[in-house]
Amino acid sequence: MLVLEKNAMTDEIESFVDKFGNDRSSLLPILQEIQKKHKHIPDYAQQEIARLLDIHPVEVYSVISFYSFLNTKPKGRNIVRLCQTITCDLAGKKSVANAIERELGIKFGETTKDNKFTLEYVNCLGMCDQGPALLINERVYPKVNPEKAVQILNEVK
Numbered sequence: 001m002l003v004l005e006k007n008a009m010t011d012e013i014e015s016f017v018d019k020f021g022n023d024r025s026s027l028l029p030i031l032q033e034i035q036k037k038h039k040h041i042p043d044y045a046q047q048e049i050a051r052l053l054d055i056h057p058v059e060v061y062s063v064i065s066f067y068s069f070l071n072t073k074p075k076g077r078n079i080v081r082l083c084q085t086i087t088c089d090l091a092g093k094k095s096v097a098n099a100i101e102r103e104l105g106i107k108f109g110e111t112t113k114d115n116k117f118t119l120e121y122v123n124c125l126g127m128c129d130q131g132p133a134l135l136i137n138e139r140v141y142p143k144v145n146p147e148k149a150v151q152i153l154n155e156v157k
């Protein structure tokens with residue numbers, strides 16, 4: 001009888017279940033391991049984690065959505081986050097966003113084809129008196145205007 005080869009992702013998740021156990025508390029460590037290795041958690045992995053931990057896939061998805069360090073799609077090497085909260089919004093967030101989108105040729109929520117940049121909106125970065133605030137990877141850039149945003153991107157490029 002032909003035995004179909006098991007998916008490599010399933011093997012990997014099974015090894016994490018062996019390592020962390022098969023109860024709910026293993027969900028986050030397993031997700032972190034998958035994220036670390038694959039830079040995102042694909043749909044198939046979510047289904048398999050749910051099956052092996054005997055929980056609903058919606059539960060897996062809601063944990064991924066809750067934590068910003070977990071994501072369902074691969075992201076670029078540089079994550080550009082622009083604050084969308086009211087103070088930065090009033091300080092000119094929109095024109096900064098437009099300049100960034102023009103410069104990279106993508107919209108917020110997207111990743112460049114070369115995987116160099118992902119654009120995301122975030123909530124307050126705690127720099128409200130110095131908005132619009134931009135966070136690129138770990139570094140915060142205060143008082144950004146469209147020209148400064150393009151210049152910063154070119155430095156990162």
Ligand code: FES
Nearest residue numbers: 083088125127128
């Ligand atoms: S509102 Fe943008 S940093 Fe606080």
